[in-house]
Amino acid sequence: MVTAAGVLLGLAGLDLVLVALVLPPLLLGLALFAAALRATAARQREVILADERVAEATGALTGGLRNVVTCGAEDRVGATAGAHVDDAARATLSLARLTAVRTAALGMSGWVPLLLIVVAGPWLIRNGVTAGAILGAVTYVSQALQPTLQGFVQGLGSSGLWLLVTVGRMAEVAAESRPEAAQGTAGSRPEPAQAAMASRPGKPAAGLPVARPGACRVDVRGLTFAYARSADPVIRDLDLLLRPGEHLAVVGPSGAGKSTPGGPDRRGARTAGRAGIPR
Numbered sequence: 001m002v003t004a005a006g007v008l009l010g011l012a013g014l015d016l017v018l019v020a021l022v023l024p025p026l027l028l029g030l031a032l033f034a035a036a037l038r039a040t041a042a043r044q045r046e047v048i049l050a051d052e053r054v055a056e057a058t059g060a061l062t063g064g065l066r067n068v069v070t071c072g073a074e075d076r077v078g079a080t081a082g083a084h085v086d087d088a089a090r091a092t093l094s095l096a097r098l099t100a101v102r103t104a105a106l107g108m109s110g111w112v113p114l115l116l117i118v119v120a121g122p123w124l125i126r127n128g129v130t131a132g133a134i135l136g137a138v139t140y141v142s143q144a145l146q147p148t149l150q151g152f153v154q155g156l157g158s159s160g161l162w163l164l165v166t167v168g169r170m171a172e173v174a175a176e177s178r179p180e181a182a183q184g185t186a187g188s189r190p191e192p193a194q195a196a197m198a199s200r201p202g203k204p205a206a207g208l209p210v211a212r213p214g215a216c217r218v219d220v221r222g223l224t225f226a227y228a229r230s231a232d233p234v235i236r237d238l239d240l241l242l243r244p245g246e247h248l249a250v251v252g253p254s255g256a257g258k259s260t261p262g263g264p265d266r267r268g269a270r271t272a273g274r275a276g277i278p279r
Helices: 002-014 016-063 065-071 074-119 121-126 131-186 192-199
Strands: 218-226 235-242 270-276
Touching (some): 002 016, 016 065, 016 131, 065 074, 074 121, 074 131, 121 131
Antiparallel strands (some): 218 270
């Protein structure tokens, strides 16, 4: 802005009519750029959030890829990840459209004044403006004003705004984590529902659901399962009985088959045996 002010002072020293040719498009272009700046920041924030969702989805997919293949969930997981990628592409395309507005603002501020000076040259000479003054005005605009505006628009509208939005997003994430930490350390005053339950042991507070553990059992007899009808069984003659109140944890590394006992009814699989959850 200091350089732009210096250019205007230099043009005023040559002839005031030159300022009248340069100043209106300069102000109009800067106003257009300022009007699009808020929308550009919003679009850049959408791009950042979309990239975060893509990274989160692909990270979870990479870590559990064997489980996805084992459970036959490739299509569903692929559709979910693809939806995140499509959202990121739409956000990036929307940001690219606003880049055209930034280019238009730069052209209006830097190139339109130069065009007006050149087109109005004959009229300026007829009205007493010297050729040296016109040449000086062209030099001022092309060598000083245009590079300054280009650096200003590109810096603030591109890298500067991106940095500002990124720092703002980091501040949002930090602010979201503070209430959880404060809630974890506060703990001195119990919640009303907890206080009501603590004041009357064995009697839940009004409006709270009553937990009834052990309402059913799991009974499996002779379960055999294979991933395909021609494949060897991975589970053979499994008997399992979980009585009310009992718990079973299936643990193991990724791809070991932890999810197989819970869903042996996949299409194309071979299943034999009897399983039930009687009340």
